[in-house]
Amino acid sequence: MGTFINIIKEHIQYRHQIFKLAFTDLIKTYRGAILGWSWAIIKPAVTIFVYWFAFTFGLRAGRDVSGYPFFLWMIAGLIPWNYMNEMLLAGMESLIKYRYLVTKIKFPISTIPTFVNFSKLIIFSILLLIVIIIFMLFGFMPDLYTLQILFYALLAFIFFNVWGILSSMLAAISVDFTNFIKAIITAIFWLSGILWNTNNITNPWGKAFFLFNPITYLINGFRNCFIYKVAFWQEPLQLGCFCLVLLVLTIVTVRIYKKLRKEIPDVL
Amino acid sequence: MNENVIVFKNVTKKYRLFNSRRARLLSVFTRRIKYITKVAVDNVSFKIKRGETVAILGKNGAGKSTILKIITGVAFQNEGEVEVKGRVSALLELATGFEENFTGRENIYLKGDLLGIPKDEIKELEKQIVEFAELEEYIDQPIKTYSSGMRARLGFAIYINIEPEILIVDEVLSVGDKEFEKKCLKRVNEVIEKNNVTLLFVTHSTETAKKFCKRGIILNQGKLTFDGDIDKAVELYDNSIN
Ligand SMILES: Nc1ncnc2c1ncn2[C@@H]1O[C@H](COP(=O)(O)OP(=O)(O)O)[C@@H](O)[C@H]1O
Ligand SMILES: [Mg+2]
Numbered sequence: 001m002g003t004f005i006n007i008i009k010e011h012i013q014y015r016h017q018i019f020k021l022a023f024t025d026l027i028k029t030y031r032g033a034i035l036g037w038s039w040a041i042i043k044p045a046v047t048i049f050v051y052w053f054a055f056t057f058g059l060r061a062g063r064d065v066s067g068y069p070f071f072l073w074m075i076a077g078l079i080p081w082n083y084m085n086e087m088l089l090a091g092m093e094s095l096i097k098y099r100y101l102v103t104k105i106k107f108p109i110s111t112i113p114t115f116v117n118f119s120k121l122i123i124f125s126i127l128l129l130i131v132i133i134i135f136m137l138f139g140f141m142p143d144l145y146t147l148q149i150l151f152y153a154l155l156a157f158i159f160f161n162v163w164g165i166l167s168s169m170l171a172a173i174s175v176d177f178t179n180f181i182k183a184i185i186t187a188i189f190w191l192s193g194i195l196w197n198t199n200n201i202t203n204p205w206g207k208a209f210f211l212f213n214p215i216t217y218l219i220n221g222f223r224n225c226f227i228y229k230v231a232f233w234q235e236p237l238q239l240g241c242f243c244l245v246l247l248v249l250t251i252v253t254v255r256i257y258k259k260l261r262k263e264i265p266d267v268l
Numbered sequence: 269m270n271e272n273v274i275v276f277k278n279v280t281k282k283y284r285l286f287n288s289r290r291a292r293l294l295s296v297f298t299r300r301i302k303y304i305t306k307v308a309v310d311n312v313s314f315k316i317k318r319g320e321t322v323a324i325l326g327k328n329g330a331g332k333s334t335i336l337k338i339i340t341g342v343a344f345q346n347e348g349e350v351e352v353k354g355r356v357s358a359l360l361e362l363a364t365g366f367e368e369n370f371t372g373r374e375n376i377y378l379k380g381d382l383l384g385i386p387k388d389e390i391k392e393l394e395k396q397i398v399e400f401a402e403l404e405e406y407i408d409q410p411i412k413t414y415s416s417g418m419r420a421r422l423g424f425a426i427y428i429n430i431e432p433e434i435l436i437v438d439e440v441l442s443v444g445d446k447e448f449e450k451k452c453l454k455r456v457n458e459v460i461e462k463n464n465v466t467l468l469f470v471t472h473s474t475e476t477a478k479k480f481c482k483r484g485i486i487l488n489q490g491k492l493t494f495d496g497d498i499d500k501a502v503e504l505y506d507n508s509i510n
Contacts, residue, residue, distance in 0.1 A: 017381060021382075028367060028369055100364060104342065104365040106340060170293060173292050176289065256296060267292070
């Protein structure tokens with residue numbers, strides 16, 4: 001508990017640096033590329049286009065969902081996944097990327113995944129705005145349910161921040177961990193229902209699996225805002241399970257942080 | 269006025285050595301992984317007052333850098349207590365720790381932010397830093413175009429000019445050319461004389477140590493074996509080598 005409070009304190013104390021570094025991270029990621037900033041948008045836009053093309057003309061799997069074109073259903077999940085994918089990897093590699101903050105100056109290492117997360121969140125917010133605009137172009141205006149994306153974005157931010165702290169420490173210790181996560185990321189993608197509807201699952205084991213899959217919860221959450229028009233309090237079981245998973249992840253992270261914090265500078 | 273700014277009380281630092289990175293990763297989850305413990309700093313105690321100039325002498329691997337890292341706050345002791353008061357400026361491996369795609373000038377501001385120095389203060393120091401680093405038009409070029417000497421110059425210029433209260437110098441001044449080294453040493457001298465800065469100095473040249481420091485600490489395999497007058501320390505140390 002003391003360690004947890006310490007982490008929170010470090011964040012409050014270094015809030016200015018966190019924001020400064022979030023922008024530094026953004027600039028760092030995109031400067032030097034010819035198209036610079038626009039890459040942040042172009043990359044996911046191309047992905048969306050390719051999927052749209054494949055599903056509309058090729059695979060013919062594009063049936064409407066709840067009265068929305070399949071394409072809209074898809075991007076309502078794919079854009080949040082884009083952020084999660086970035087955080088799964090960039091959060092994990094944040095300590096290695098910002099090694100000098102660990103080994104050269106006195107700096108709280110728990111805040112390093114946080115500012116990387118903020119940097120990704122900025123791009124994510126812009127993309128969410130674009131999604132809202134695409135929905136409007138298709139004639140679907142935002143409503144009160146859409147407002148819930150703030151709630152789910154907050155949950156996603158918290159979840160992946162904890163993940164970032166945990167995974168970045170393990171990645172700093174060994175590339176085996178990094179390689180393992182990179183190897184299973186496609187599996188995570190297909191096992192979280194980003195391109196197919198997990199609500200259609202009837203097998204009880206399958207149901208339980210998706211109930212405890214935090215990524216599924218978040219993806220469905222964003223679709224609740226855009227497609228299903230469900231309020232978050234109408235799914236208390238799902239929310240409860242997500243919070244349980246988050247709690248367990250946090251406890252594990254804090255314990256490992258306590259164990260490793262002082263050793264991390266020695267191994268980086 | 270002359271209060272203790274650095275206090276080490278029975279400080280011990282151990283490094284854990286594993287067979288492989290993978291073994292270290294597994295050790296996070298199970299106790300069954302074997303490792304060797306290397307004691308780098310062994311039950312060391314000392315007090316340093318404001319304005320003191322201290323040379324730390326010792327052979328390679330004696331634990332000098334480890335002690336400086338603990339004072340800087342980038343390494344942590346396993347046992348004992350450490351107290352450090354005041355803004356620490358650590359010249360450790362000067363050529364690293366920049367944002368490669370950022371210009372020298374941007375890096376000055378970034379460093380300032382990270383060290384928690386107010387913006388207007390950095391603005392005032394900017395000119396001084398740029399001048400001292402002798403980078404001229406390169407100051408507005410990305411760091412990745414710099415030679416290692418240029419990086420070291422910029423690093424030194426930043427850390428020496430941000431008005432440290434405790435200055436830590438770890439064998440770094442030999443990276444540039446002789447002339448720059450001289451200039452750096454001169455500047456170090458100015459800073460400690462003018463601002464009553466506490467200096468911790470690690471160097472292989474006992475001559476330089478004598479010139480800059482009044483007090484000497486000798487380390488041998490992590491243990492403190494002498495702490496006192498610099499002339500005595502250098503004499504003992506020189507004898508121990510020969
Ligand atoms: N990150 C590290 N991991 C493991 N061992 C280390 C690490 N850093 C230093 N050591 C060991 O600790 C001892 C002291 O090192 P150091 O403080 O760098 O000595 P010095 O600066 O006096 O040469 C050495 O034996 C060195 O091998
Ligand atoms: Mg050393």
